[in-house]
Amino acid sequence: MSDDLRKEVCDLHAQLIRWGLVTWTAGNVSARVPGEDLLVIKPSGVMYDELTPDHMVICDLDGKLVEGDHAPSSDTEAHAYVYRHMPHVGGVVHTHSPYATAWAARGEPIPCSLTAMADEFGGDIPVGPFALIGSDAIGRGIVETLTGHRSPAVLMRQHGPFTIGTTAKAAVKAAVMCEDVARTMHFARQLGSVERLPAAAVDSLHDRYQNVYGQHNSGKKGAR
Secondary structure, three states: OHHHHHHHHHHHHHHHHHOOOOOOOOOEEEEEOOOOOEEEEOEOOOOHHHOOHHHOEEEEOOOOEEEOOOOEOOOHHHHHHHHHHOOOOOEEEEOOOHHHHHHHHHOOOEOOOOHHHHHHHOOOEOEEOOOOOOOOHHHHHHHHHHOOOOOOEEEEOOOEEEEEEOOHHHHHHHHHHHHHHHHHHHHHHHOOOOOOOOHHHHHHHHHHHHHOOOOOOOOOOOOO
8 A cells, every 4th residue: 555655646746747836846745644644755855857656755643754765855744733633634735836825925815706716625715824844833834724614725824835635636636726726816816806706606616516526426417
């Protein structure tokens, strides 16, 4: 299982490059090891085009290295804190994607004015507190901000976006969608004021997307 998960996490880092969410060695993907108090995460400071499954390291949920030949990401303690306190989370992603990070630099939530935002995030993408890298402080801010919130993304103030998901792939998808709506909302605001979607519409859109959209419910009447 850990070998398969190392390959999956390694492969998902290529998606961060594909969608323009990271530069140089910044950013990371992690995944919870099913049935274990462990996580798999990218090593610190290794170039994306050099990553292999063997580079991925396994840490406990205090962020301590358990298996691997490289030092883990500097964000490992933040990821570990999320896994300890949000048992439904199976994947965590951090990027410095430019548009989402611009909103984080301003300390401003991205308002839910698009159907795609209602679908994926169920409302605004919130802002979390500023915290320094290298401890679980960022993780505490992520958990405090997202607990009770439908959004799988948080903009950590003056840092950048973190996303969560039931799987690492779902967390990567949320990171891609976060950057997409951050860019679109930035463009929209250059044209003038932008109206929020009504709360009832957000609820309806989010429910449809989460429970009807896609192939997992293709046998149900009305699914599309």
